[in-house]
Amino acid sequence: MGDQVGDRTTGAAAGGSGEGGATGPGRAANAARTAVVWEALAGLLDRLGGGAPLDIVDAGGGTGGAAVPLAELGHRVTVVEPSPDSLAALERRAAERGVRVRGVQGEAGDLTSLFPEGGTDLVLVHNVLEYVEDPLAALREVAGITRPGGAVSLLVTNAVAGTLHRALAGHLTEARTLLEDDRGRWGPGDPVPRRFTRPGVLELIGAAGLTGERVRGVRVFADLVPGHAWEGDAHAGRHLVELEKAAAEHPELLGIATQLHVTAHRP
Ligand SMILES: C[S@@+](CC[C@H](N)C(=O)[O-])C[C@H]1O[C@@H](n2cnc3c(N)ncnc32)[C@H](O)[C@@H]1O
Structure with missing residues:
Protein backbone atom coordinates (compact mmCIF):
# COMPACT_ATOMS: atom_id res chain seq x y z
CA MET A 1 0.00 0.00 0.00
CA GLY A 2 1.55 3.23 -1.05
CA ASP A 3 1.69 6.60 0.58
CA GLN A 4 -1.53 8.48 0.25
CA VAL A 5 -0.48 11.93 1.34
CA GLY A 6 3.11 12.21 0.21
CA ASP A 7 5.36 15.16 0.43
CA ARG A 8 4.29 18.25 2.33
CA THR A 9 6.84 20.45 0.65
CA THR A 10 5.48 19.40 -2.70
CA GLY A 11 1.92 20.21 -1.73
CA ALA A 12 2.84 23.51 -0.17
CA ALA A 13 5.09 24.63 -2.98
CA ALA A 14 2.91 23.72 -5.89
CA GLY A 15 -0.25 24.70 -4.10
CA GLY A 16 0.86 27.85 -2.40
CA SER A 17 3.49 29.91 -4.09
CA GLY A 18 2.57 29.16 -7.66
CA GLU A 19 6.15 28.36 -8.63
CA GLY A 20 6.52 25.23 -10.67
CA GLY A 21 9.96 24.93 -12.19
CA ALA A 22 11.55 23.93 -8.89
CA THR A 23 9.07 21.18 -8.27
CA GLY A 24 8.64 19.78 -11.78
CA PRO A 25 5.62 18.17 -13.39
CA GLY A 26 5.79 14.91 -11.42
CA ARG A 27 5.74 16.78 -8.15
CA ALA A 28 2.94 19.01 -9.36
CA ALA A 29 0.94 15.87 -10.13
CA ASN A 30 1.48 14.62 -6.58
CA ALA A 31 0.55 18.04 -5.22
CA ALA A 32 -2.82 17.95 -6.96
CA ARG A 33 -3.64 14.80 -5.01
CA THR A 34 -2.32 15.99 -1.65
CA ALA A 35 -2.66 19.77 -1.41
CA VAL A 36 -6.07 19.78 0.25
CA VAL A 37 -4.92 17.49 3.06
CA TRP A 38 -1.78 19.53 3.68
CA GLU A 39 -3.79 22.72 3.69
CA ALA A 40 -6.08 21.20 6.34
CA LEU A 41 -3.09 19.97 8.37
CA ALA A 42 -1.42 23.37 8.20
CA GLY A 43 -4.57 24.94 9.65
CA LEU A 44 -4.69 22.35 12.44
CA LEU A 45 -1.00 22.77 13.33
CA ASP A 46 -1.47 26.49 13.52
CA ARG A 47 -4.64 26.29 15.60
CA LEU A 48 -3.26 23.69 18.02
CA GLY A 49 0.23 25.04 18.54
CA GLY A 50 0.63 28.34 16.72
CA GLY A 51 4.00 27.13 15.45
CA ALA A 52 5.12 25.41 18.68
CA PRO A 53 6.16 21.74 18.46
CA LEU A 54 3.25 19.35 18.93
CA ASP A 55 2.99 15.71 20.00
CA ILE A 56 1.64 13.89 16.96
CA VAL A 57 0.74 10.23 16.53
CA ASP A 58 0.31 8.90 13.00
CA ALA A 59 -1.79 5.74 13.39
CA GLY A 60 -1.09 3.35 10.52
CA GLY A 61 1.41 5.86 9.25
CA GLY A 62 3.04 3.45 6.78
CA THR A 63 6.42 4.56 5.50
CA GLY A 64 6.17 8.08 6.89
CA GLY A 65 4.78 10.01 3.92
CA ALA A 66 3.07 12.37 6.34
CA ALA A 67 5.12 11.74 9.48
CA VAL A 68 8.50 12.72 8.05
CA PRO A 69 7.41 16.11 6.65
CA LEU A 70 5.67 16.82 9.99
CA ALA A 71 8.91 16.00 11.83
CA GLU A 72 10.72 18.34 9.42
CA LEU A 73 8.41 21.08 10.66
CA GLY A 74 9.75 20.42 14.17
CA HIS A 75 6.95 18.28 15.62
CA ARG A 76 7.47 15.19 17.78
CA VAL A 77 5.97 12.45 15.64
CA THR A 78 5.37 8.79 16.44
CA VAL A 79 4.19 6.34 13.80
CA VAL A 80 2.21 3.33 15.03
CA GLU A 81 2.30 0.74 12.30
CA PRO A 82 1.84 -3.06 12.20
CA SER A 83 4.15 -3.68 9.23
CA PRO A 84 7.86 -4.09 10.11
CA ASP A 85 8.76 -3.42 6.46
CA SER A 86 6.96 -0.09 6.54
CA LEU A 87 8.66 0.80 9.83
CA ALA A 88 12.06 0.03 8.28
CA ALA A 89 11.21 2.21 5.26
CA LEU A 90 10.06 4.96 7.62
CA GLU A 91 13.39 4.82 9.45
CA ARG A 92 15.30 5.10 6.16
CA ARG A 93 13.13 7.97 4.94
CA ALA A 94 13.56 9.88 8.21
CA ALA A 95 17.33 9.31 8.17
CA GLU A 96 17.55 10.56 4.57
CA ARG A 97 15.76 13.74 5.59
CA GLY A 98 17.79 14.14 8.77
CA VAL A 99 14.86 13.99 11.18
CA ARG A 100 13.79 11.70 13.97
CA VAL A 101 10.44 9.92 13.85
CA ARG A 102 9.68 7.31 16.47
CA GLY A 103 8.32 4.10 14.99
CA VAL A 104 6.27 1.73 17.15
CA GLN A 105 5.02 -1.62 15.95
CA GLY A 106 1.35 -1.84 16.83
CA GLU A 107 -2.20 -1.37 15.67
CA ALA A 108 -4.71 1.42 15.90
CA GLY A 109 -6.62 -0.74 18.37
CA ASP A 110 -3.58 -0.66 20.74
CA LEU A 111 -3.24 3.10 21.05
CA THR A 112 -4.46 3.54 24.63
CA SER A 113 -2.02 0.88 25.80
CA LEU A 114 0.86 2.60 23.99
CA PHE A 115 0.26 6.26 24.87
CA PRO A 116 -0.99 8.21 27.90
CA GLU A 117 -4.70 8.95 27.98
CA GLY A 118 -5.43 12.38 26.54
CA GLY A 119 -1.75 13.19 25.94
CA THR A 120 -1.52 13.71 22.18
CA ASP A 121 -2.16 17.02 20.42
CA LEU A 122 -2.94 15.60 17.00
CA VAL A 123 -3.62 12.07 15.76
CA LEU A 124 -3.49 11.25 12.06
CA VAL A 125 -5.60 8.37 10.78
CA HIS A 126 -5.05 8.49 7.04
CA ASN A 127 -6.37 5.64 4.90
CA VAL A 128 -6.30 3.23 7.78
CA LEU A 129 -9.92 2.76 8.90
CA GLU A 130 -10.46 0.92 5.60
CA TYR A 131 -8.13 -1.83 6.84
CA VAL A 132 -8.84 -2.20 10.57
CA GLU A 133 -11.16 -4.91 11.80
CA ASP A 134 -13.37 -2.58 13.82
CA PRO A 135 -13.26 1.09 12.73
CA LEU A 136 -15.33 2.34 15.68
CA ALA A 137 -13.13 0.57 18.23
CA ALA A 138 -10.04 2.01 16.49
CA LEU A 139 -11.50 5.51 16.48
CA ARG A 140 -12.34 5.22 20.19
CA GLU A 141 -8.69 4.38 20.81
CA VAL A 142 -7.72 7.43 18.76
CA ALA A 143 -10.10 9.62 20.80
CA GLY A 144 -8.69 8.12 24.02
CA ILE A 145 -5.15 9.37 23.39
CA THR A 146 -6.17 12.78 21.99
CA ARG A 147 -5.98 15.58 24.54
CA PRO A 148 -9.14 17.56 25.27
CA GLY A 149 -9.16 20.28 22.63
CA GLY A 150 -6.78 18.23 20.50
CA ALA A 151 -7.55 17.13 16.97
CA VAL A 152 -7.86 14.10 14.74
CA SER A 153 -7.09 14.24 11.03
CA LEU A 154 -9.09 11.52 9.36
CA LEU A 155 -8.75 10.54 5.71
CA VAL A 156 -10.98 7.81 4.29
CA THR A 157 -11.83 6.38 0.89
CA ASN A 158 -15.16 7.62 -0.42
CA PHE A 196 -16.99 5.15 3.74
CA THR A 197 -19.75 7.61 3.02
CA ARG A 198 -19.85 11.12 4.44
CA PRO A 199 -22.79 10.37 6.79
CA GLY A 200 -21.18 7.07 7.77
CA VAL A 201 -17.87 8.63 8.75
CA LEU A 202 -19.55 11.46 10.68
CA GLU A 203 -21.62 8.90 12.58
CA LEU A 204 -18.44 7.00 13.49
CA ILE A 205 -16.78 10.17 14.69
CA GLY A 206 -19.74 11.02 16.91
CA ALA A 207 -19.94 7.48 18.30
CA ALA A 208 -16.22 7.66 19.17
CA GLY A 209 -16.84 10.80 21.25
CA LEU A 210 -15.29 13.24 18.78
CA THR A 211 -16.87 16.24 17.15
CA GLY A 212 -16.55 16.40 13.39
CA GLU A 213 -16.10 19.90 12.11
CA ARG A 214 -15.03 20.11 8.52
CA VAL A 215 -15.33 17.57 5.78
CA ARG A 216 -13.24 18.23 2.69
CA GLY A 217 -13.26 16.41 -0.59
CA VAL A 218 -9.78 15.26 -1.65
CA ARG A 219 -9.02 14.43 -5.29
CA VAL A 220 -12.33 15.74 -6.58
CA PHE A 221 -10.90 16.13 -10.09
CA ALA A 222 -7.36 14.73 -9.95
CA ASP A 223 -8.48 11.16 -10.61
CA LEU A 224 -11.01 12.16 -13.28
CA VAL A 225 -9.13 14.62 -15.46
CA PRO A 226 -7.10 12.59 -18.00
CA GLY A 227 -3.44 12.46 -17.04
CA HIS A 228 -2.30 13.76 -20.45
CA ALA A 229 -4.12 17.03 -19.69
CA TRP A 230 -1.90 17.88 -16.72
CA GLU A 231 0.58 15.26 -15.52
CA GLY A 232 3.40 16.33 -17.79
CA ASP A 233 2.60 20.01 -17.50
CA ALA A 234 3.60 21.84 -14.32
CA HIS A 235 1.51 24.86 -15.28
CA ALA A 236 -1.66 22.76 -15.72
CA GLY A 237 -0.75 20.89 -12.53
CA ARG A 238 -0.81 24.15 -10.58
CA HIS A 239 -4.21 24.99 -12.00
CA LEU A 240 -5.44 21.60 -10.91
CA VAL A 241 -4.15 22.20 -7.39
CA GLU A 242 -6.07 25.47 -7.26
CA LEU A 243 -9.17 23.74 -8.61
CA GLU A 244 -8.87 21.00 -5.98
CA LYS A 245 -8.60 23.58 -3.21
CA ALA A 246 -11.59 25.49 -4.52
CA ALA A 247 -13.66 22.31 -4.85
CA ALA A 248 -12.71 20.76 -1.52
CA GLU A 249 -15.57 22.25 0.51
CA HIS A 250 -18.13 22.45 -2.24
CA PRO A 251 -20.95 20.32 -0.78
CA GLU A 252 -22.22 19.06 -4.14
CA LEU A 253 -18.73 17.93 -5.16
CA LEU A 254 -17.98 15.94 -1.99
CA GLY A 255 -19.67 12.90 -3.50
CA ILE A 256 -17.16 12.57 -6.32
CA ALA A 257 -14.05 13.14 -4.22
CA THR A 258 -11.90 10.01 -4.12
CA GLN A 259 -11.20 10.64 -0.44
CA LEU A 260 -12.95 12.46 2.39
CA HIS A 261 -10.87 14.39 4.90
CA VAL A 262 -12.44 15.19 8.26
CA THR A 263 -10.93 17.31 10.99
CA ALA A 264 -12.43 16.21 14.29
CA HIS A 265 -11.80 17.38 17.84
CA ARG A 266 -11.92 15.85 21.27
CA PRO A 267 -14.25 18.03 23.33
C1 LIG B 1 -3.12 2.65 2.64
S1 LIG B 1 -1.86 2.55 3.82
C2 LIG B 1 -1.84 4.21 4.43
C3 LIG B 1 -0.51 4.58 5.00
C4 LIG B 1 -0.41 6.04 5.48
N1 LIG B 1 -1.34 6.31 6.56
C5 LIG B 1 -0.65 6.99 4.33
O1 LIG B 1 -1.69 7.66 4.31
O2 LIG B 1 0.23 7.05 3.48
C6 LIG B 1 -2.66 1.69 5.18
C7 LIG B 1 -1.75 1.49 6.35
O3 LIG B 1 -2.51 0.98 7.44
C8 LIG B 1 -1.72 0.01 8.10
N2 LIG B 1 -2.63 -0.83 8.89
C9 LIG B 1 -3.32 -1.93 8.51
N3 LIG B 1 -4.03 -2.41 9.55
C10 LIG B 1 -3.80 -1.60 10.60
C11 LIG B 1 -4.24 -1.57 11.95
N4 LIG B 1 -5.09 -2.48 12.43
N5 LIG B 1 -3.79 -0.58 12.75
C12 LIG B 1 -2.93 0.36 12.27
N6 LIG B 1 -2.48 0.38 10.99
C13 LIG B 1 -2.91 -0.59 10.17
C14 LIG B 1 -1.00 -0.70 6.98
O4 LIG B 1 0.11 -1.44 7.41
C15 LIG B 1 -0.63 0.48 6.09
O5 LIG B 1 0.58 1.05 6.46
Whole structure:
Protein backbone atom coordinates (compact mmCIF):
# COMPACT_ATOMS: atom_id res chain seq x y z
CA MET A 1 0.00 0.00 0.00
CA GLY A 2 1.55 3.23 -1.05
CA ASP A 3 1.69 6.60 0.58
CA GLN A 4 -1.53 8.48 0.25
CA VAL A 5 -0.48 11.93 1.34
CA GLY A 6 3.11 12.21 0.21
CA ASP A 7 5.36 15.16 0.43
CA ARG A 8 4.29 18.25 2.33
CA THR A 9 6.84 20.45 0.65
CA THR A 10 5.48 19.40 -2.70
CA GLY A 11 1.92 20.21 -1.73
CA ALA A 12 2.84 23.51 -0.17
CA ALA A 13 5.09 24.63 -2.98
CA ALA A 14 2.91 23.72 -5.89
CA GLY A 15 -0.25 24.70 -4.10
CA GLY A 16 0.86 27.85 -2.40
CA SER A 17 3.49 29.91 -4.09
CA GLY A 18 2.57 29.16 -7.66
CA GLU A 19 6.15 28.36 -8.63
CA GLY A 20 6.52 25.23 -10.67
CA GLY A 21 9.96 24.93 -12.19
CA ALA A 22 11.55 23.93 -8.89
CA THR A 23 9.07 21.18 -8.27
CA GLY A 24 8.64 19.78 -11.78
CA PRO A 25 5.62 18.17 -13.39
CA GLY A 26 5.79 14.91 -11.42
CA ARG A 27 5.74 16.78 -8.15
CA ALA A 28 2.94 19.01 -9.36
CA ALA A 29 0.94 15.87 -10.13
CA ASN A 30 1.48 14.62 -6.58
CA ALA A 31 0.55 18.04 -5.22
CA ALA A 32 -2.82 17.95 -6.96
CA ARG A 33 -3.64 14.80 -5.01
CA THR A 34 -2.32 15.99 -1.65
CA ALA A 35 -2.66 19.77 -1.41
CA VAL A 36 -6.07 19.78 0.25
CA VAL A 37 -4.92 17.49 3.06
CA TRP A 38 -1.78 19.53 3.68
CA GLU A 39 -3.79 22.72 3.69
CA ALA A 40 -6.08 21.20 6.34
CA LEU A 41 -3.09 19.97 8.37
CA ALA A 42 -1.42 23.37 8.20
CA GLY A 43 -4.57 24.94 9.65
CA LEU A 44 -4.69 22.35 12.44
CA LEU A 45 -1.00 22.77 13.33
CA ASP A 46 -1.47 26.49 13.52
CA ARG A 47 -4.64 26.29 15.60
CA LEU A 48 -3.26 23.69 18.02
CA GLY A 49 0.23 25.04 18.54
CA GLY A 50 0.63 28.34 16.72
CA GLY A 51 4.00 27.13 15.45
CA ALA A 52 5.12 25.41 18.68
CA PRO A 53 6.16 21.74 18.46
CA LEU A 54 3.25 19.35 18.93
CA ASP A 55 2.99 15.71 20.00
CA ILE A 56 1.64 13.89 16.96
CA VAL A 57 0.74 10.23 16.53
CA ASP A 58 0.31 8.90 13.00
CA ALA A 59 -1.79 5.74 13.39
CA GLY A 60 -1.09 3.35 10.52
CA GLY A 61 1.41 5.86 9.25
CA GLY A 62 3.04 3.45 6.78
CA THR A 63 6.42 4.56 5.50
CA GLY A 64 6.17 8.08 6.89
CA GLY A 65 4.78 10.01 3.92
CA ALA A 66 3.07 12.37 6.34
CA ALA A 67 5.12 11.74 9.48
CA VAL A 68 8.50 12.72 8.05
CA PRO A 69 7.41 16.11 6.65
CA LEU A 70 5.67 16.82 9.99
CA ALA A 71 8.91 16.00 11.83
CA GLU A 72 10.72 18.34 9.42
CA LEU A 73 8.41 21.08 10.66
CA GLY A 74 9.75 20.42 14.17
CA HIS A 75 6.95 18.28 15.62
CA ARG A 76 7.47 15.19 17.78
CA VAL A 77 5.97 12.45 15.64
CA THR A 78 5.37 8.79 16.44
CA VAL A 79 4.19 6.34 13.80
CA VAL A 80 2.21 3.33 15.03
CA GLU A 81 2.30 0.74 12.30
CA PRO A 82 1.84 -3.06 12.20
CA SER A 83 4.15 -3.68 9.23
CA PRO A 84 7.86 -4.09 10.11
CA ASP A 85 8.76 -3.42 6.46
CA SER A 86 6.96 -0.09 6.54
CA LEU A 87 8.66 0.80 9.83
CA ALA A 88 12.06 0.03 8.28
CA ALA A 89 11.21 2.21 5.26
CA LEU A 90 10.06 4.96 7.62
CA GLU A 91 13.39 4.82 9.45
CA ARG A 92 15.30 5.10 6.16
CA ARG A 93 13.13 7.97 4.94
CA ALA A 94 13.56 9.88 8.21
CA ALA A 95 17.33 9.31 8.17
CA GLU A 96 17.55 10.56 4.57
CA ARG A 97 15.76 13.74 5.59
CA GLY A 98 17.79 14.14 8.77
CA VAL A 99 14.86 13.99 11.18
CA ARG A 100 13.79 11.70 13.97
CA VAL A 101 10.44 9.92 13.85
CA ARG A 102 9.68 7.31 16.47
CA GLY A 103 8.32 4.10 14.99
CA VAL A 104 6.27 1.73 17.15
CA GLN A 105 5.02 -1.62 15.95
CA GLY A 106 1.35 -1.84 16.83
CA GLU A 107 -2.20 -1.37 15.67
CA ALA A 108 -4.71 1.42 15.90
CA GLY A 109 -6.62 -0.74 18.37
CA ASP A 110 -3.58 -0.66 20.74
CA LEU A 111 -3.24 3.10 21.05
CA THR A 112 -4.46 3.54 24.63
CA SER A 113 -2.02 0.88 25.80
CA LEU A 114 0.86 2.60 23.99
CA PHE A 115 0.26 6.26 24.87
CA PRO A 116 -0.99 8.21 27.90
CA GLU A 117 -4.70 8.95 27.98
CA GLY A 118 -5.43 12.38 26.54
CA GLY A 119 -1.75 13.19 25.94
CA THR A 120 -1.52 13.71 22.18
CA ASP A 121 -2.16 17.02 20.42
CA LEU A 122 -2.94 15.60 17.00
CA VAL A 123 -3.62 12.07 15.76
CA LEU A 124 -3.49 11.25 12.06
CA VAL A 125 -5.60 8.37 10.78
CA HIS A 126 -5.05 8.49 7.04
CA ASN A 127 -6.37 5.64 4.90
CA VAL A 128 -6.30 3.23 7.78
CA LEU A 129 -9.92 2.76 8.90
CA GLU A 130 -10.46 0.92 5.60
CA TYR A 131 -8.13 -1.83 6.84
CA VAL A 132 -8.84 -2.20 10.57
CA GLU A 133 -11.16 -4.91 11.80
CA ASP A 134 -13.37 -2.58 13.82
CA PRO A 135 -13.26 1.09 12.73
CA LEU A 136 -15.33 2.34 15.68
CA ALA A 137 -13.13 0.57 18.23
CA ALA A 138 -10.04 2.01 16.49
CA LEU A 139 -11.50 5.51 16.48
CA ARG A 140 -12.34 5.22 20.19
CA GLU A 141 -8.69 4.38 20.81
CA VAL A 142 -7.72 7.43 18.76
CA ALA A 143 -10.10 9.62 20.80
CA GLY A 144 -8.69 8.12 24.02
CA ILE A 145 -5.15 9.37 23.39
CA THR A 146 -6.17 12.78 21.99
CA ARG A 147 -5.98 15.58 24.54
CA PRO A 148 -9.14 17.56 25.27
CA GLY A 149 -9.16 20.28 22.63
CA GLY A 150 -6.78 18.23 20.50
CA ALA A 151 -7.55 17.13 16.97
CA VAL A 152 -7.86 14.10 14.74
CA SER A 153 -7.09 14.24 11.03
CA LEU A 154 -9.09 11.52 9.36
CA LEU A 155 -8.75 10.54 5.71
CA VAL A 156 -10.98 7.81 4.29
CA THR A 157 -11.83 6.38 0.89
CA ASN A 158 -15.16 7.62 -0.42
CA ALA A 159 -17.59 4.84 -1.38
CA VAL A 160 -19.67 7.12 -3.61
CA ALA A 161 -16.66 8.13 -5.70
CA GLY A 162 -15.57 4.49 -5.77
CA THR A 163 -18.85 3.65 -7.49
CA LEU A 164 -18.32 6.44 -10.02
CA HIS A 165 -14.77 5.34 -10.78
CA ARG A 166 -15.84 1.71 -11.21
CA ALA A 167 -18.59 2.73 -13.63
CA LEU A 168 -16.29 5.04 -15.60
CA ALA A 169 -13.86 2.14 -15.99
CA GLY A 170 -16.69 0.14 -17.56
CA HIS A 171 -17.22 -2.23 -14.61
CA LEU A 172 -20.93 -1.59 -14.31
CA THR A 173 -22.03 -4.59 -12.27
CA GLU A 174 -19.18 -3.97 -9.83
CA ALA A 175 -20.24 -0.32 -9.59
CA ARG A 176 -23.74 -1.43 -8.68
CA THR A 177 -22.41 -3.93 -6.11
CA LEU A 178 -20.27 -1.23 -4.51
CA LEU A 179 -23.19 1.18 -4.40
CA GLU A 180 -25.34 -1.30 -2.51
CA ASP A 181 -22.71 -2.99 -0.36
CA ASP A 182 -22.62 -2.14 3.37
CA ARG A 183 -18.83 -2.01 3.28
CA GLY A 184 -18.60 -0.21 -0.04
CA ARG A 185 -16.81 -3.06 -1.82
CA TRP A 186 -17.20 -3.98 -5.47
CA GLY A 187 -16.72 -7.72 -4.94
CA PRO A 188 -14.54 -10.40 -3.35
CA GLY A 189 -11.54 -9.31 -5.44
CA ASP A 190 -11.70 -5.74 -4.17
CA PRO A 191 -8.37 -4.98 -2.45
CA VAL A 192 -9.97 -2.34 -0.23
CA PRO A 193 -11.81 -3.99 2.68
CA ARG A 194 -14.08 -1.01 3.37
CA ARG A 195 -15.06 2.40 1.99
CA PHE A 196 -16.99 5.15 3.74
CA THR A 197 -19.75 7.61 3.02
CA ARG A 198 -19.85 11.12 4.44
CA PRO A 199 -22.79 10.37 6.79
CA GLY A 200 -21.18 7.07 7.77
CA VAL A 201 -17.87 8.63 8.75
CA LEU A 202 -19.55 11.46 10.68
CA GLU A 203 -21.62 8.90 12.58
CA LEU A 204 -18.44 7.00 13.49
CA ILE A 205 -16.78 10.17 14.69
CA GLY A 206 -19.74 11.02 16.91
CA ALA A 207 -19.94 7.48 18.30
CA ALA A 208 -16.22 7.66 19.17
CA GLY A 209 -16.84 10.80 21.25
CA LEU A 210 -15.29 13.24 18.78
CA THR A 211 -16.87 16.24 17.15
CA GLY A 212 -16.55 16.40 13.39
CA GLU A 213 -16.10 19.90 12.11
CA ARG A 214 -15.03 20.11 8.52
CA VAL A 215 -15.33 17.57 5.78
CA ARG A 216 -13.24 18.23 2.69
CA GLY A 217 -13.26 16.41 -0.59
CA VAL A 218 -9.78 15.26 -1.65
CA ARG A 219 -9.02 14.43 -5.29
CA VAL A 220 -12.33 15.74 -6.58
CA PHE A 221 -10.90 16.13 -10.09
CA ALA A 222 -7.36 14.73 -9.95
CA ASP A 223 -8.48 11.16 -10.61
CA LEU A 224 -11.01 12.16 -13.28
CA VAL A 225 -9.13 14.62 -15.46
CA PRO A 226 -7.10 12.59 -18.00
CA GLY A 227 -3.44 12.46 -17.04
CA HIS A 228 -2.30 13.76 -20.45
CA ALA A 229 -4.12 17.03 -19.69
CA TRP A 230 -1.90 17.88 -16.72
CA GLU A 231 0.58 15.26 -15.52
CA GLY A 232 3.40 16.33 -17.79
CA ASP A 233 2.60 20.01 -17.50
CA ALA A 234 3.60 21.84 -14.32
CA HIS A 235 1.51 24.86 -15.28
CA ALA A 236 -1.66 22.76 -15.72
CA GLY A 237 -0.75 20.89 -12.53
CA ARG A 238 -0.81 24.15 -10.58
CA HIS A 239 -4.21 24.99 -12.00
CA LEU A 240 -5.44 21.60 -10.91
CA VAL A 241 -4.15 22.20 -7.39
CA GLU A 242 -6.07 25.47 -7.26
CA LEU A 243 -9.17 23.74 -8.61
CA GLU A 244 -8.87 21.00 -5.98
CA LYS A 245 -8.60 23.58 -3.21
CA ALA A 246 -11.59 25.49 -4.52
CA ALA A 247 -13.66 22.31 -4.85
CA ALA A 248 -12.71 20.76 -1.52
CA GLU A 249 -15.57 22.25 0.51
CA HIS A 250 -18.13 22.45 -2.24
CA PRO A 251 -20.95 20.32 -0.78
CA GLU A 252 -22.22 19.06 -4.14
CA LEU A 253 -18.73 17.93 -5.16
CA LEU A 254 -17.98 15.94 -1.99
CA GLY A 255 -19.67 12.90 -3.50
CA ILE A 256 -17.16 12.57 -6.32
CA ALA A 257 -14.05 13.14 -4.22
CA THR A 258 -11.90 10.01 -4.12
CA GLN A 259 -11.20 10.64 -0.44
CA LEU A 260 -12.95 12.46 2.39
CA HIS A 261 -10.87 14.39 4.90
CA VAL A 262 -12.44 15.19 8.26
CA THR A 263 -10.93 17.31 10.99
CA ALA A 264 -12.43 16.21 14.29
CA HIS A 265 -11.80 17.38 17.84
CA ARG A 266 -11.92 15.85 21.27
CA PRO A 267 -14.25 18.03 23.33
C1 LIG B 1 -3.12 2.65 2.64
S1 LIG B 1 -1.86 2.55 3.82
C2 LIG B 1 -1.84 4.21 4.43
C3 LIG B 1 -0.51 4.58 5.00
C4 LIG B 1 -0.41 6.04 5.48
N1 LIG B 1 -1.34 6.31 6.56
C5 LIG B 1 -0.65 6.99 4.33
O1 LIG B 1 -1.69 7.66 4.31
O2 LIG B 1 0.23 7.05 3.48
C6 LIG B 1 -2.66 1.69 5.18
C7 LIG B 1 -1.75 1.49 6.35
O3 LIG B 1 -2.51 0.98 7.44
C8 LIG B 1 -1.72 0.01 8.10
N2 LIG B 1 -2.63 -0.83 8.89
C9 LIG B 1 -3.32 -1.93 8.51
N3 LIG B 1 -4.03 -2.41 9.55
C10 LIG B 1 -3.80 -1.60 10.60
C11 LIG B 1 -4.24 -1.57 11.95
N4 LIG B 1 -5.09 -2.48 12.43
N5 LIG B 1 -3.79 -0.58 12.75
C12 LIG B 1 -2.93 0.36 12.27
N6 LIG B 1 -2.48 0.38 10.99
C13 LIG B 1 -2.91 -0.59 10.17
C14 LIG B 1 -1.00 -0.70 6.98
O4 LIG B 1 0.11 -1.44 7.41
C15 LIG B 1 -0.63 0.48 6.09
O5 LIG B 1 0.58 1.05 6.46
